[in-house]
Structure formats: C-alpha cells, structure tokens
Amino acid sequence: MKVLLLKEAHDDGGQDPYIRELGSHGLEATLIPVLSFEFLSLPTFAEKLSHPEGYGGLIFTSPRAVEAVKLSLEPDGKSEVWKKSLREKWNAKPVYVVGNATASLVSKLGLDAEGASSGNAERLAEWICSGEPPALPLLFPCGALKGEALPRMLRDKGIPMESIVVYQKVPHPGIQRNLDSYYSEQGIPASITFFSPSGLTYSLGHIRELSGSSIDRIKFAAIGPTTARALAAQGLPVSCTADSPTPRALAAGIRTALQPHSC
Secondary structure, X not given: OEEEEEOOOOOOOOOOHHHHHHHHOOOEEEEOOOEEEEEOOHHHHHHHHXXXXXXXXXXXXXXXXXXXXXXXXXXXXHHHHHHHHHHHHHHOOOEEEOOHHHHHHHHHOOOOEEOHHHOXXXXXXXXXXXXXXXXXXXXXXXXXXXXXXXHHHHHHOOOOEEEEEEEEEEEOOOHHHHHHHHHHHHOOOOEEEEXXXXXXXXXXXXXXXXHHHHHHHOEEEEOOHHHHHHHHHOOOOEEEEOOOOOHHHHHHHHHHHOOOOOO
C-alpha cells in the first residue's frame, strides 16, 4: 500500500527513518515537504544564550529551535565561546526536549537532554511541572505559531518562562507541483500523514482538489494530538494519532488504521 508523508526531508541526507520504518511493514512511503523555515531574531537569541546565569534552563520542542542555536552561534566566533565555556554552563541546568529527533540534535550541541520520551509539548510541560520549580526563567526558543499548551501549563504552575520566536514556517514552494506529480504517477494514497497544523493548512486544499470524491477512502494520520485536533477542525476523520512522534509509533498506528474494519 502507498502512504504519503507530508514532512521535510531528513537532515542528514540519508533515507528518512519514517520511510525506512514504514517500508519494513510493507508500506511504500513517499515524502513530500510542505514547509520551509525562515529564521528570526538570531542576534537577540545569541545574546540570551551568552548569559546562562540569567536562566534556569532551556526548552526545545522542535528540531528547528535547536538549529537556531547553531545558526545564532556562527557569527563572530561565538561557536568557540560556546565550546569553551557556555556549553558547560548550560549543561549545569536542565535542557528539556520533545521527541528523539530534537534530543539527537541537542546532543550534537554537547547538551544533555531530558524529557525526550514525553512525546509532545503537553506531556513535556507535565514533566517540567513534576520537578523542582526553577528560580530563574526557562528560555524557550520557539516558532511563530507555537502552541499555547506548554506556556499556559507552566504559567499556571508558577514556573517562569521566557520565550523568543526564532523561526517561522512558510509554505514550501514546490507543494502543488510535487503533489500533482505524486497523484499523476502514484494515484490516490491509502494513507496521508500530517506532521504539523501548518503543513495541513498549506497542503489540504491541493489534496482535496486532487483526491476529489475519493478523499473518503484515505486514512488520515497525525504525528501528535495538536495536529490531530487541526485535522478534526477541518472536518477530516483522524484514523490514527501516533502515540509518540517516532517512526515506530507512526508505523504501528498506520498499520492498524489500514487493517480492514479498523476505526
């Protein structure tokens, strides 16, 4: 069966782990990027990173936020300062992350991540709230369309947090062309997985047009609860939501959804 994944390509240039995992279950997966990213406020972010004494720790809920750290440290030899002193100072504080992909990138910065198994921002907020509250604010680099669950939950528990928008999502310029090509060559997929509400927004109109009345045959999957809610808000049935944002969890959910009489 053919399944379509609407997500950006794997960063290291190798085979995407979602495609590999789905293939091991006999599913022919194709990846089409629907988002591009623009980075914002990097000098301001770099200034904040240079003062770890002012913060109680870091929060990363996406790989792009971690990438913003690397980009902000590139000018003026800041990366050397990071390696010599800043990295150690930040490592003395908790670094909270969502998901294994984000944790892997954090480790490449030389930081020790915790909370990766939480799976989504709400569960990470619960993880943070279960520990000793920090006296200083947690620094939270995020996207322009960040969810409000984590900030609200921390605020309700009196945990100080300072957010800074370091990237924004924009439509990938090749969405329509790539979807047209996929549908003309592969036909209508058995399942389509959305990896973010933004990706859903930018691609759903094209998918509805290309699928026509056959859209009712497609099993729609979401990488997490926020994306699942966005799908439901568009009036689409959510056939599965991955238990965690990992290839194994998504493959298990899609495999179950594609079984006859699944719901």
